[in-house]
């Protein structure tokens with residue numbers, strides 16, 4: 001196995017990010033020292049994935065404090081810079097909670113914030129390894145100790161976290177146990193996190209995979225090619241409703257129809273007790289150009305309008321299990337009858 005991917009690092013002077021917009025063609029690191037550049041990097045998905053956003057947000061508060069010192073900001077300017085980081089994307093609760101975790105340390109100075117932010121980074125990696133072990137144990141107990149055919153959507157790998165990954169962390173753990181036959185990686189339109197990032201990670205790990213169009217997922221499941229689907233989450237409401245990348249709910253419906261497990265892998269930090277249910281989760285709407293063009297060229301008539309929600313909500317009743325760092329919670333009470341083609 002190759003050295004683990006570290007999408008976020010602290011250099012001592014800067015937040016060093018793997019530029020995820022350029023993968024898999026190029027592995028380029030970006031050093032960020034200014035709040036505006038971090039907000040831009042978050043919005044453009046240079047750094048992305050809920051846990052990674054949490055760590056980037058926390059380290060972003062260090063950048064804000066250092067910039068405040070360099071530029072003699074007053075307290076209100078600093079506060080609004082921190083809030084701009086916190087609100088750069090709305091759906092992943094980890095971004096807000098990462099900033100909120102370090103905010104009480106702001107009055108103690110940048111070093112105190114840095115210590116707390118780096119603790120969050122370490123905890124995330126450790127937590128992901130535990131999610132991987134618990135998720136793999138649960139799948140083996142439920143489906144038998146045999147190589148599994150898994151389906152995933154978007155990227156919930158090392159790149160989406162501080163390291164190791166959540167849903168892909170489970171895949172990695174199973175792979176270490178020789179219990180992965182193949183992974184179907186949905187390409188994940190419109191920004192292709194599945195084909196660009198998940199496939200890249202699986203390639204590095206030596207896991208067998210297919211990239212498939214999002215539109216193939218339900219058919220692949222109903223035709224019996226998949227033993228379980230496993231995805232990450234951006235925010236889990238108190239009742240278990242789960243927001244994840246657009247397209248996830250269709251996979252959950254297909255899993256329910258086929259009678260196979262739909263598993264969400266996420267740390268407790270992604271569960272938001274302040275959000276009662278999925279209707280209250282803010283869903284990010286992104287630029288029309290992401291849908292209406294491809295690699296810079298138009299793919300729709302001039303004047304076409306786009307509907308571009310970045311996330312959807314899977315109702316708790318469709319979530320078979322939630323793999324966390326402390327164990328697996330069986331969420332869905334009942335399953336719909338299985339169909340097959």
Ligand SMILES: CSC[C@@H](O)[C@@H](O)C(=O)COP(=O)(O)O
Pocket residue numbers: 045048049050051092153154155156157160161165166167193231232233234244245246310
């Ligand atoms: C461990 S990452 C979980 C989710 O954040 C992931 O599945 C996802 O939907 C990411 O969306 P993105 O828009 O790429 O930030």
